[in-house]
Amino acid sequence: MSKKKQAQLDVALQNYLQAVSLLEKHPMFAPLCARVHFIRKEHNLCPETGWAIVTKDGTVHVHPTRRAEVHEWVYVLAHNLLHLGFGHFVEKEQSAIWNIACDCFIAKFLQDMKLGKPPEEMSYGISFSGKSEEELYSHFLDQGVPEHMKLFGTGGEKQADLVFADKSVRYRYNRDVKWEELFGKGLAQAVQSAVSVAGGYTTVLGGDENRLSPALKAKKWFINHYPLLASLAANFTIIEDQQICQRLDISVAAIDVTTQEIYFNPAAGLDEEESKFVMAHELLHAGLRHHERCLGRDPYFWNVSCDYVINHWLLEMGVGRLPEIGVLLDQELSGLSAEAIYDRIVTDLRTYRKLYTFRGIGQGDILDHGDRRFWDIREGTALDDFYKGALAQGLVYHQELGRGLIPAGLMEEIRALGQPPISWDVELARWFDDHFTPMEKRRTFSRMSRRQFSTPDIPRPAWAYQQTDLEGRTFGVVLDTSGSMDQKLLGKALGAIASYSLSKDVPFVRVVFCDAAAYDAGYLATDEIAEKVKIKGRGGTVLQPGIDVLEKAEDFPKNGPILIITDGDCDRIRISRNHAFILPKGKNLPFVPRGPVFRID
Numbered sequence: 001m002s003k004k005k006q007a008q009l010d011v012a013l014q015n016y017l018q019a020v021s022l023l024e025k026h027p028m029f030a031p032l033c034a035r036v037h038f039i040r041k042e043h044n045l046c047p048e049t050g051w052a053i054v055t056k057d058g059t060v061h062v063h064p065t066r067r068a069e070v071h072e073w074v075y076v077l078a079h080n081l082l083h084l085g086f087g088h089f090v091e092k093e094q095s096a097i098w099n100i101a102c103d104c105f106i107a108k109f110l111q112d113m114k115l116g117k118p119p120e121e122m123s124y125g126i127s128f129s130g131k132s133e134e135e136l137y138s139h140f141l142d143q144g145v146p147e148h149m150k151l152f153g154t155g156g157e158k159q160a161d162l163v164f165a166d167k168s169v170r171y172r173y174n175r176d177v178k179w180e181e182l183f184g185k186g187l188a189q190a191v192q193s194a195v196s197v198a199g200g201y202t203t204v205l206g207g208d209e210n211r212l213s214p215a216l217k218a219k220k221w222f223i224n225h226y227p228l229l230a231s232l233a234a235n236f237t238i239i240e241d242q243q244i245c246q247r248l249d250i251s252v253a254a255i256d257v258t259t260q261e262i263y264f265n266p267a268a269g270l271d272e273e274e275s276k277f278v279m280a281h282e283l284l285h286a287g288l289r290h291h292e293r294c295l296g297r298d299p300y301f302w303n304v305s306c307d308y309v310i311n312h313w314l315l316e317m318g319v320g321r322l323p324e325i326g327v328l329l330d331q332e333l334s335g336l337s338a339e340a341i342y343d344r345i346v347t348d349l350r351t352y353r354k355l356y357t358f359r360g361i362g363q364g365d366i367l368d369h370g371d372r373r374f375w376d377i378r379e380g381t382a383l384d385d386f387y388k389g390a391l392a393q394g395l396v397y398h399q400e401l402g403r404g405l406i407p408a409g410l411m412e413e414i415r416a417l418g419q420p421p422i423s424w425d426v427e428l429a430r431w432f433d434d435h436f437t438p439m440e441k442r443r444t445f446s447r448m449s450r451r452q453f454s455t456p457d458i459p460r461p462a463w464a465y466q467q468t469d470l471e472g473r474t475f476g477v478v479l480d481t482s483g484s485m486d487q488k489l490l491g492k493a494l495g496a497i498a499s500y501s502l503s504k505d506v507p508f509v510r511v512v513f514c515d516a517a518a519y520d521a522g523y524l525a526t527d528e529i530a531e532k533v534k535i536k537g538r539g540g541t542v543l544q545p546g547i548d549v550l551e552k553a554e555d556f557p558k559n560g561p562i563l564i565i566t567d568g569d570c571d572r573i574r575i576s577r578n579h580a581f582i583l584p585k586g587k588n589l590p591f592v593p594r595g596p597v598f599r600i601d
Contacts, residue, residue, distance in 0.1 A: 012067040016040060019073030019116075023081070027189035031182040032081045040064050045163060050156030051119065054080035055163045056089045058177060068119065075116030076154050082106045083162055085183025088133065091164070099153065099160045100145055101137040104128065107152040122152055213240055215264040218275035218320070222283075226319070232283045240264045248367070251360040252325060255282040256367040257291050263367075268325065276320030277327075278358060284310045285366055290338070295599070296586020297342060303364030304355055305342040308333050313407045328355060343597075346588045431580055431596060432500045474523070474557065476510045476550040480566035482541035486584065492600050493565045493582045501526035510556055518545035520553075541570040551577060 020038060023029045040062040046053055052062045060080045068076075083089070083102060092098035107126050110116065117123075126149075130136035140149075155161035212220065215238050222233035237260060245265035248254065252268040255261070262282050264270070270278060285291070290306045307328045315322065315329070333341050359365040477497065479490070501509060508523040543566065550556050561578040568587035579595040589597070 015070045018070045027193040028186040031186045047156040047159045051076045051154040053155050053161045054083050071117035072119050075118050084179040087180045097140050099162045101133050103153040105133045214272040214275040217272045218279045229283050237261045252358040253278045254359045254365040257286045273321040274323040280319045300364050301345050305338045309338045316407050476562040478512050478546040478564045481513045481515045512546040514543050514546035543570045544573045
C-alpha cells in the first residue's frame, strides 16, 4: 500500500474514531455506546454500498474503507444507535417497509435535533404527519412508499440497516440488554445536561463543572440557592472575554438586557463571592426594569441612582461580598428610591459626573450601545414582561422557602412592577382628594322655584351647600410662562386642574404667572382657567416671587396648597406650604423637591 493511500486511510480512521468519541461523551448516547460493539474491519456485515448496519444484539458493522467527515460519521452512527434505543427490532410482516418507516422516523428525529450532518445521499429534508413509526408503517402499507422516502437508511441503496439475525458474530453478551431503558437513561442525562448548560453549570453538553469560572459558579449558586433571582440568572448568558470587554469599555461588569447577556471582565479578578454581588447587581437592573423607568432622564445619572439603591439592598441582604474595587454607597442615600436619589444628583452634576460604576468611570453598566432610543418607553414588550414575571415569581419562591432577608424597599418595587403604571392625571386627582374632602349637603328651605308659586304657603325642602363651607376652599397655581414652556403642556395641566377643581367643588383658584417677574391674576373661576387664562410674559423664569405673592397674600388661606406648573428650567425656590409640581416627562427640577411631582407625557 502506498504512503499516500495509507495517509488517506489514517485520516478516515481518525474521523471515524473522533465521531465515536463524540457520541461516547454525548449524554443521550453515552449509555448506549457503553454496551454497543462497533466493528470496522473487512468482511463485516456492512454492504459494499452502505455506511453501517446494526444487529439485534447491539453490534454496529461500519464500512471499513469509507471516507467521511466527522459529523457525517456522527450522524450515521447515531442513526444506528437510535434503532436500538427506539426498540425497532420488532418482527413485522413487511420487514423492509418497517425498516424504511424506522429510518424515516430517525432521520426526522436527527433533523430536529440537529445532530451531525447527513451524507449527501441522505441530505433531503424530511417531513411527515405520522407521530410514530407504527403510524408511518401503516401509512406506507396503505399508500405505498414514496421513492424519496427509501433513501434515509444507512445500509446502502435498497438494503436494510436492521439485521435481526447474525450467526457469523460471536458477540452474545448483549443478548439481554434493555436498549430502550438505556436510551431513556440517556434522555434523562441529556435533559439534565441541557439544563446545566442553560443554567451556566457547564458550557457544553457533558462538560466538566469543576472548570467553571467564579462568574459561572456564582450563576449556578443563584439557580440552586437563591429563588429570588434564579429565573433571571438561568436566562442570562455569561460572557467572559477580555477583548470584548475592552472593546465595550467594561472595566468589571455590565448587562445587556436586550440580548440577555452579562459581561464579566476576567481582568477584574473577582472571586466567587464578589461575582455573586456583581451578578445580583446586574440582574436587579434587568428585573426592576431600570432601562424602562428612565423616562427621559439622563441615562448615566439614572444608572448611578439605581446603582446606589441596589448596592444598599445587596449589602443589607448579605448577597456575596463587596468587591475590593469598591461600589457606589452613601449612607445619606440609604432608604431612598432611585427617583429620589436622581433628583438629588441633578442638583450637583459636577460631583456625580465621574463616579465609578462596574463598567467604568463616567459610564453606566446598563449597555445601550450608544443608541439613546434604547431608553425610550417601549410599552408591552415581551422581554420586559418576562423580567417582571421572573422577579415576581422569584419573590414568591424566596419567601415561601425562607431563603433570607429582602429589604422592604426592594419588595415594594418588585410588587409595584406587577401593577400598571399610574398616569399623572390620576396621581393629580389623588392630590386633590387629599386636600379637598367631599362637602356635605344640608337641607334648606330657601326661595322656592316659579313652579311652586301656586302654593306659596307650603315650604319645600332642598339640598344645598352652606356658603361658609365654600369659604377657604381654594388653592394657588404658580404658572411658569417663560419662553421655554410648551403650550401643549400648559393646556393639559390647566385643563386637568379645571376638571378636578369642579369635581371637588372648588369655586375659585388663585393664579400667579411667573416669567421674569410675578403677575398676580387674582382669583379665577375654575371653569375659566383652561379657556380664559392669558399668558402675560415670555421672559426668563423666576418662580420665587410668585410663591412669595401667595404665601404673603392676606386673602389667601394660610393652609391653602400650591400647585406649581413648570418645565424645570427655573430658579431654586423655598416654599413652606403644602405643594406639588407638574413637569413634562424627562425634565427635572434644579433642587430636591419636597412635594410630589406629577410628570405629563
